[in-house]
Amino acid sequence: MPELPEVETTRRGIKPSVKDNRIHKITVRQKKLRWLVPDNLPFMLEGYEIRQVSRRGKYLLFENEMGTMLIHLGMSGSLRIVKQGELPRKHDHIDFCFKNGLILRFTDPRKFGCVLWQTKGQGIHPLLANLGPEPLNPNFNSKHLFLRSRKRSVCVKPFIMDSKVVVGVGNIYASEALFLAGISPKVPAGKVSQKRYQRLVSSIKIVLKKAIQSGGTTLRDFTDGNGNPGYFKQSLNVYGRAGKECKLCRKHLIEIRQAQRSTVYCSACQR
DNA sequence: ACTTCGACCTGTTGGC
DNA sequence: TGCCAACAGGTCGAAG
Secondary structure (H helix, E strand, O other): OOOOHHHHHHHHHHHHHHHOEEEEEEEOOEOOOEEEEEEEEEHOOOOHHHHEEEEEOEEEEEEEEEEEEEEEOOOOOEEEEEEEEOOOOEEEEEEEEEEEOOEEEEEEEOOOEEEOOOEEEOOOHHHHHHOOOOOOOOOOHHHHHHHHOOOOOOHHHHHHHOOOOOOOOOHHHHHHHHHOOOOOOOOOOHHOOOOHHHHHHHHHHHHHHHHHOOOOOOOOOOOOOHHHHHHHHHHOOOOOOOEEEEOOOEEEEEEEEEEEEEEEEOOOOOO
């Protein structure tokens, strides 16, 4: 479900209901997620206020005086604010009940997401330790991509989807950014010039910013934490449009598979 | 150090 | 209409 724009949209949606509010009670109905939900989670969160709601890549970070809870939404996860009394459905795995009467509800049919805890003073969490730069930060630039890609034979699309290279660029926005940059997803990362990486960096930033402004991409059921869908789907040029006409040259868009993921691109506009 | 691939799950879709 | 394989917004960790 979520790439960076959807995670960021979720963060902005839930933050007003969560930040500076005190957790009263946590209910874990399913602790078998990608990793087991730690048993000490209630002990670390109940009775404390959430001081900050931030994001690193696709991880949402909830900070209190004891440490930080990490939530990843995987492929099908979501977080939303519900009113007290709203009954949990089949895949509603965790409720964070706040003193203000609202509930932060974690849902994840496929259970690829995770909810973890990092105690303050224990250093950086291993899952965050080797992440690349944030794509919207200045340290994500053409020099970074150029240097990291030298002598890499992997194709440029899976390369920019590697979270050690840059975080937050998933299958939708990698495809879209490569289209905007006019770069074929099949080019080996190590053969792309720094000049072309400059175009790619700009495209990634533009696509992500625009998607965030649109409230993310709702393909099936993504909403922002308060039930509102995202409107970026109508801006997609290639993702989900295999066989349709390229919006620039009207040639039919091609679909291939790279690293077990589908890639759609225009063989005329992307070289 | 890099590359490839299986694994983790459930729900939806498309072809027959 | 029904069945079943293929596929879906992610990414870790093992094996080569």
